[in-house]
Amino acid sequence: METSGNSQRKIVTGDAGYVLEDTYPNPLQDNPAYSVVKQYFVNADDTVAQKIVVHESSPRGTHFRRAGPRQRGGYRGFYSRNTIPLTPKVVNDIHKRGGTILGTSRGGHNTTKIVDSIQDRGINQVYVIGGDGTQKGASVIYEEIRRRGLKVSVAGIPKTIDNDIPVIDKSFGFDTAVEEAQRGINAAHVEAESFENGIGLVKLMGRNSGFIAMYATLASRDVDCCLIPESPFYLEGAGGLFEFIGKRLKENGHMVIVTAEGAGQELLSESLHSIDQQDASGNKLLQDVGLWLSQRIRDHFSRQKKMTINLKYIDPTYMIRAIPSIASDNVYCTLLAQSAVHGAMAGYTGFTVGPVNGRHAYIPFYRIIERQNKVVITDRMWARLLSSTNQPSFLSSKDIIEANKEEEPPTQLLEDNCSSDDKLDTKRIMC
Numbered sequence: 001m002e003t004s005g006n007s008q009r010k011i012v013t014g015d016a017g018y019v020l021e022d023t024y025p026n027p028l029q030d031n032p033a034y035s036v037v038k039q040y041f042v043n044a045d046d047t048v049a050q051k052i053v054v055h056e057s058s059p060r061g062t063h064f065r066r067a068g069p070r071q072r073g074g075y076r077g078f079y080s081r082n083t084i085p086l087t088p089k090v091v092n093d094i095h096k097r098g099g100t101i102l103g104t105s106r107g108g109h110n111t112t113k114i115v116d117s118i119q120d121r122g123i124n125q126v127y128v129i130g131g132d133g134t135q136k137g138a139s140v141i142y143e144e145i146r147r148r149g150l151k152v153s154v155a156g157i158p159k160t161i162d163n164d165i166p167v168i169d170k171s172f173g174f175d176t177a178v179e180e181a182q183r184g185i186n187a188a189h190v191e192a193e194s195f196e197n198g199i200g201l202v203k204l205m206g207r208n209s210g211f212i213a214m215y216a217t218l219a220s221r222d223v224d225c226c227l228i229p230e231s232p233f234y235l236e237g238a239g240g241l242f243e244f245i246g247k248r249l250k251e252n253g254h255m256v257i258v259t260a261e262g263a264g265q266e267l268l269s270e271s272l273h274s275i276d277q278q279d280a281s282g283n284k285l286l287q288d289v290g291l292w293l294s295q296r297i298r299d300h301f302s303r304q305k306k307m308t309i310n311l312k313y314i315d316p317t318y319m320i321r322a323i324p325s326i327a328s329d330n331v332y333c334t335l336l337a338q339s340a341v342h343g344a345m346a347g348y349t350g351f352t353v354g355p356v357n358g359r360h361a362y363i364p365f366y367r368i369i370e371r372q373n374k375v376v377i378t379d380r381m382w383a384r385l386l387s388s389t390n391q392p393s394f395l396s397s398k399d400i401i402e403a404n405k406e407e408e409p410p411t412q413l414l415e416d417n418c419s420s421d422d423k424l425d426t427k428r429i430m431c
């Protein structure tokens with residue numbers, strides 16, 4: 001496609017006589033009324049043909065941009081001309097608000113269009129903020145920028161409550177999520193304690209990595225059982241979850257269970273005969289383990305008729321993600337921001353910034369995207385959790401051998417031998 005035009009007109013021509021007489025985006029695209037339901041948005045590429053009666057051999061003819069609200073935020077923000085200058089005044093108190101002033105989205109990553117936009121606007125530093133998917137997106141932008149030989153620094157900033165970004169000590173937002181999860185767990189504990197055989201079940205985020213559930217459990221000490229994606233469990237029979245619940249209720253009269261949203265997904269798929277689906281970013285869409293578990297526990301105890309239970313299910317997931325960050329995360333964020341700017345200003349590129357064993361470093365994207373950070377259940381931290389809750393490990397000796405095989409090597413600092421030649425060609429960790 002070719003584009004030409006002046007400030008009034010923009011003409012795009014394509015194959016088979018396709019002509020798009022384009023216009024500029026409507027500022028209403030940011031209206032919150034449109035941002036809730038995705039279906040309200042029109043596809044960014046939708047056009048309307050001027051002529052609707054055509055012959056097989058007639059050219060495709062003139063088209064106009066389809067009217068309607070467009071999504072932006074996340075990587076889609078690169079395609080928007082509706083940019084905001086981030087002056088110190090604009091960002092002055094954003095750390096006191098939840099969410100994001102930049103907007104966020106899943107999917108919509110088109111590397112060519114993003115780099116075109118960077119090139120057209122003459123941008124020479126790009127800071128990309130987000131989780132594991134975002135860092136993968138930043139990495140391909142960086143590769144394309146290199147391929148085109150542009151002098152543009154690309155820096156990734158690790159922001160996700162899931163803590164699923166490898167190499168770094170933790171991601172920004174994780175501590176806030178663990179802190180806020182305490183409120184959900186406390187509520188579950190209060191409810192469970194108030195009833196005879198009360199069970200409080202809390203679902204926390206953590207699609208593939210159970211860090212929030214694990215740390216929230218360790219912090220609370222009111223949790224009797226913590227279920228995470230990395231540790232398969234089973235319900236029925238000796239050593240299973242139902243047996244443990246019965247035992248704990250007999251001992252204590254109440255109990256609290258914390259489950260990460262990604263826990264037990266294989267069990268759910270088996271039991272619900274569901275087919276795998278993905279979100280727009282390619283992440284597996286998860287079944288609601290909390291609802292499923294609540295139903296299965298209720299069914300089990302009502303079938304057994306030995307014990308009447310009172311189960312309260314709490315899902316605080318979005319309430320946890322939507323809050324402003326806590327003080328320690330604010331300090332961490334300041335360090336990330338400053339380190340990222342220092343790196344880009346020095347001409348480094350292709351890195352995610354973050355602490356490695358307590359020291360902030362620039363980690364090449366290829367290290368960040370090669371795997372996801374997960375709880376290693378053969379590590380001592382998981383053993384600490386097991387000894388704190390005294391829950392069954394649900395592991396057979398075969399599972400332990402398998403888990404050991406999958407275990408990642410401990411995080412290592414890469415060789416630090418940076419020179420000025422490494423500028424715009426970061427291939428190692430720099431401190």
Ligand SMILES: Nc1ncnc2c1ncn2[C@@H]1O[C@H](COP(=O)(O)OP(=O)(O)O)[C@@H](O)[C@H]1O
Nearest residue numbers: 075106107108109130131132133134136137281
């Ligand atoms: N391999 C990839 N290549 C390019 N873009 C990607 C890749 N994986 C994810 N993305 C994009 O990164 C963005 C964020 O990813 P997502 O998984 O939704 O969130 P997070 O960054 O929090 O993990 C989305 O726009 C998604 O399309």
Ligand SMILES: O=P(O)(O)OC[C@H]1O[C@](O)(COP(=O)(O)O)[C@@H](O)[C@@H]1O
Nearest residue numbers: 131132133160161162205206207321
């Ligand atoms: O419903 P949404 O908006 O897709 O968000 C749910 C996801 O957000 C997370 O908390 C964070 O994930 P990302 O960092 O990948 O966005 C996941 O644990 C969870 O599955």
Ligand SMILES: [Mg+2]
Nearest residue numbers: 131132133160
């Ligand atoms: Mg992610």
